[in-house]
Amino acid sequence: xxxxxxxxxxxxxxxxxxxxxxxxxxxxxxxxxxxxxxxxxxxxxxxxxxxxxxxxxxxxxxxxxxxxxxxxxxxxxxxxxxxxxxxxxxxxxxxxxxxxxxxxxxxxxxxxxxxxxxxxxxxxxxxxxxxxxxxxxxxxxxxxxxxxxxxxxxxxxxxxxxxxxxxxxxxxxxxxxxxxxxxxxxxxxxxxxxxxxxxxxxxxxxxxxxxxxxxxxxxxxxxxxxxxxxxxxxxxxxxxxxxxxxxxxxxxxxxxxxxxxxxxxxxxxxxxxxxxxxxxxxxxxxxxxxxxxxxxxxxxxxxxxxxxxxxxxxxxxxxxxxxxxxxxxxxxxxxxxxxxxxxxxxxxxxxxxxxxxxxxxxxxxxxxxxxxxxxxxxxxxxxxxxxxxxxxxxxxxxxxxxxxxxxxxxxxxxxxxxxxxxxxxxxxxxxxxxxxxxxxxxxxxx
Amino acid sequence: xxxxxxxxxxxxxxxxxxxxxxxxxxxxxxxxxxxxxxxxxxxxxxxxxxxxxxxxxxxxxxxxxxxxxxxxxxxxxxxxxxxxxxxxxxxxxxxxxxxxxxxxxxxxxxxxxxxxxxxxxxxxxxxxxxxxxxxxxxxxxxxxxxxxxxxxxxxxxxxxxxxxxxxxxxxxxxxxxxxxxxxxxxxxxxxxxxxxxxxxxxxxxxxxxxxxxxxxxxxxxxxxxxxxxxxxxxxxxxxxxxxxxxxxxxxxxxxxxxxxxxxxxxxxxxxxxxxxxxxxxxxxxxxxxxxxxxxxxxxxxxxxxxxxxxxxxxxxxxxxxxxxxxxxxxxxxxxxxxxxxxxxxxxxxxxxxxxxxxxxxxxxxxxxxxxxxxxxxxxxxxxxxxx
Numbered sequence: 001x002x003x004x005x006x007x008x009x010x011x012x013x014x015x016x017x018x019x020x021x022x023x024x025x026x027x028x029x030x031x032x033x034x035x036x037x038x039x040x041x042x043x044x045x046x047x048x049x050x051x052x053x054x055x056x057x058x059x060x061x062x063x064x065x066x067x068x069x070x071x072x073x074x075x076x077x078x079x080x081x082x083x084x085x086x087x088x089x090x091x092x093x094x095x096x097x098x099x100x101x102x103x104x105x106x107x108x109x110x111x112x113x114x115x116x117x118x119x120x121x122x123x124x125x126x127x128x129x130x131x132x133x134x135x136x137x138x139x140x141x142x143x144x145x146x147x148x149x150x151x152x153x154x155x156x157x158x159x160x161x162x163x164x165x166x167x168x169x170x171x172x173x174x175x176x177x178x179x180x181x182x183x184x185x186x187x188x189x190x191x192x193x194x195x196x197x198x199x200x201x202x203x204x205x206x207x208x209x210x211x212x213x214x215x216x217x218x219x220x221x222x223x224x225x226x227x228x229x230x231x232x233x234x235x236x237x238x239x240x241x242x243x244x245x246x247x248x249x250x251x252x253x254x255x256x257x258x259x260x261x262x263x264x265x266x267x268x269x270x271x272x273x274x275x276x277x278x279x280x281x282x283x284x285x286x287x288x289x290x291x292x293x294x295x296x297x298x299x300x301x302x303x304x305x306x307x308x309x310x311x312x313x314x315x316x317x318x319x320x321x322x323x324x325x326x327x328x329x330x331x332x333x334x335x336x337x338x339x340x341x342x343x344x345x346x347x348x349x350x351x352x353x354x355x356x357x358x359x360x361x362x363x364x365x366x367x368x369x370x371x372x373x374x375x376x377x378x379x380x381x382x383x384x385x386x387x388x389x390x391x392x393x394x395x396x397x398x399x400x401x402x403x404x405x406x407x408x409x410x411x412x413x414x415x416x417x418x419x420x421x422x423x424x425x426x427x428x429x430x431x432x433x434x435x436x437x438x439x440x441x442x443x444x445x446x
Numbered sequence: 447x448x449x450x451x452x453x454x455x456x457x458x459x460x461x462x463x464x465x466x467x468x469x470x471x472x473x474x475x476x477x478x479x480x481x482x483x484x485x486x487x488x489x490x491x492x493x494x495x496x497x498x499x500x501x502x503x504x505x506x507x508x509x510x511x512x513x514x515x516x517x518x519x520x521x522x523x524x525x526x527x528x529x530x531x532x533x534x535x536x537x538x539x540x541x542x543x544x545x546x547x548x549x550x551x552x553x554x555x556x557x558x559x560x561x562x563x564x565x566x567x568x569x570x571x572x573x574x575x576x577x578x579x580x581x582x583x584x585x586x587x588x589x590x591x592x593x594x595x596x597x598x599x600x601x602x603x604x605x606x607x608x609x610x611x612x613x614x615x616x617x618x619x620x621x622x623x624x625x626x627x628x629x630x631x632x633x634x635x636x637x638x639x640x641x642x643x644x645x646x647x648x649x650x651x652x653x654x655x656x657x658x659x660x661x662x663x664x665x666x667x668x669x670x671x672x673x674x675x676x677x678x679x680x681x682x683x684x685x686x687x688x689x690x691x692x693x694x695x696x697x698x699x700x701x702x703x704x705x706x707x708x709x710x711x712x713x714x715x716x717x718x719x720x721x722x723x724x725x726x727x728x729x730x731x732x733x734x735x736x737x738x739x740x741x742x743x744x745x746x747x748x749x750x751x752x753x754x755x756x757x758x759x760x761x762x763x764x765x766x767x768x769x770x771x772x773x774x775x776x777x778x779x780x781x782x783x784x785x786x787x788x789x790x791x792x793x794x795x796x797x798x799x800x801x802x803x804x805x806x807x808x809x810x811x812x813x814x815x816x817x818x819x820x821x822x823x824x825x826x827x828x829x830x831x832x833x
């Protein structure tokens with residue numbers, strides 16, 4: 001009994017498990033659809049733009065970015081990475097992409113889903129839905145898959161608001177118009193691909209449900225500001241894919257997030273945190289974790305480290321009222337735009353126009369009362385890495401919140417040194433203690 | 447002392463890029479730095495601003511950029527940011543940057559935060575040739591125009607913009623003429639000298655650049671450079687702004703007769719069409735006609751089927767044309783490490799080059815002078831293979 005208690009460094013939320021199952025189930029659903037010769041898509045995360053349209057057209061989608069994390073966790077990634085490298089792709093490329101390219105190469109060799117593929121695997125796609133947002137990889141990777149199968153690539157364009165220029169007069173309007181026109185083109189393309197017309201009423205409902213799902217998910221995350229925080233990053237990472245990957249009917253997902261809200265609320269009201277030993281340090285985490293080594297978070301939890309917030313990029317947008325917007329494509333556009341630009345006005349007011357990609361960390365550190373930030377530069381991912389030094393600098397200068405930098409990778413386990421990370425973490429506690437004093441001197445309230 | 451001309455002048459500018467810009471500032475001109483190919487230079491010229499391309503320095507160790515940009519991003523970008531942080535671009539009156547790639551995009555904002563230039567503008571260049579993207583691009587250029595006008599305190603007239611377009615098109619025509627002089631065997635100008643001229647052009651006002659080009663072309667046509675017949679190569683890939691790599695290849699026994707890089711043909715070959723609204727021509731040229739792999743292109747875009755070889759043909763056939771016109775016997779693909787844009791292209795491009803029977807090799811480097819040395823053996827082996 002005693003040893004069993006010792007093993008549990010984190011009290012996991014029970015409401016998290018069905019959310020993770022939804023995502024896991026999407027692979028089986030896509031494989032089944034493929035067997036029935038229905039169209040299937042491989043999608044980049046596209047912030048509900050393309051997802052809602054595919055769902056309304058009954059096209060089953062899987063997400064190779066998620067599958068990269070799955071393969072890392074199941075230990076099948078190394079063979080796929082090796083195959084990608086052998087095919088001549090540079091080794092510094094995105095771990096998710098290398099995993100996927102290696103997987104696609106093996107699938108082409110075998111003429112079927114590789115037998116070792118976890119969670120039923122990803123079926124051969126009819127469509128590759130790329131994204132122009134955030135990173136170059138998320139369209140170059142799909143373009144490169146042409147070596148392995150002849151699925152057309154559609155790139156969903158997305159502007160990069162949340163910087164000074166996007167506040168110029170007229171900028172919001174033409175950005176929204178641009179997104180809507182792009183979505184209209186995409187609808188026309190999917191209609192040709194699926195050989196049927198869009199059911200606009202169904203799309204309208206899916207879009208509303210998706211926005212509502214994200215609103216509830218946002219409320220869930222707001223509860224994490226409580227001390228002690230009942231939901232650590234491990235639970236967040238298990239729960240976020242249901243929103244980001246739109247793996248199921250958004251009504252179903254929204255219900256599960258509601259249940260999560262209820263569980264969290266009860267814990268917050270009764271002051272029950274995620275760590276049985278108590279919350280000694282509250283931390284934020286940026287960007288993506290080493291999926292192959294999540295046990296490190298249990299070990300840090302044993303030291304009283306509670307990760308209470310993560311990168312804004314994996315969080316839902318701040319809610320925005322779109323009830324007056326009748327066109328579902330425009331609702332998608334405005335909702336997605338809010339995701340990218342929702343923090344920037346605050347940044348501007350705070351005279352910290354660091355851009356959409358860095359400012360939210362300041363806001364999070366303040367609102368979630370972080371003692372420190374764990375930054376995880378990914379050796380194969382520019383997107384998740386190129387702003388981290390700026391974040392480190394500004395967190396310290398503005399809020400005296402120190403950062404621990406641990407280099408690693410999302411997929412390639414050879415790039416992360418577990419023991420070294422733990423040693424550095426232990427030393428970092430002194431820094432967090434010292435900085436807490438500095439914050440108090442500054443009149444900050446944590 | 448007589449003022450130097452032609453290739454000598456180009457070489458001088460190459461070795462001391464900032465000097466002319468600083469002289470122009472002394473004369474009351476404003477100098478605007480820009481990164482990559484996507485900022486629209488004609489709009490700067492039309493407002494009497496001097497466009498000055500921000501480049502890195504592969505011979506200068508990166509010591510300051512580490513504080514605000516991690517080591518695992520493009521070393522060229524880290525280098526120019528490092529130079530900026532060291533004050534080596536302090537003579538600039540402002541900067542304009544565009545979404546050339548995701549790191550250039552982030553560094554545009556990081557530059558603004560740490561350097562606080564008097565003028566800064568970011569163009570969020572779209573990623574496709576879609577009609578909606580072209581419309582969006584035009585809107586973005588209108589915004590660029592507004593901030594420039596505000597900075598300069600005067601309006602940009604369509605007439606002045608057309609004149610600027612003509613001046614830049616003139617420069618492009620002269621560059622193409624210069625590149626034609628690399629077609630004979632042996633070429634009349636080396637790859638190393640050509641690169642010096644290209645870097646010089648990006649450091650001085652357009653009209654001065656045009657005069658420089660006329661002098662260079664005239665000199666080169668005299669054919670006194672003494673180049674010998676050697677295996678002829680085309681070089682493709684990410685930025686080359688230092689002669690070290692080209693010198694290395696040429697000294698290993700080849701003539702670099704053509705390039706597809708952004709301090710070379712990629713920057714100069716497409717013209718701007720003169721349209722009723724000049725912004726239409728500019729928006730089209732800078733989004734659709736520039737052939738950097740950062741823009742997504744597919745043969746079958748919008749079609750529900752795809753053919754891999756047709757796709758490769760549509761993306762890379764211009765390289766087949768270059769190889770034919772410049773009689774290149776092989777192609778060196780090169781990229782700085784951590785350049786995803788070019789890195790993802792390599793296997794597909796090699797598939798294509800294999801398909802058309804053009805020998806090729808791929809070299810990756812860290813954008814440091816010292817790191818190039820080990821590439822010599824590989825370059826030599828490749829040259830021997832095609833020689």
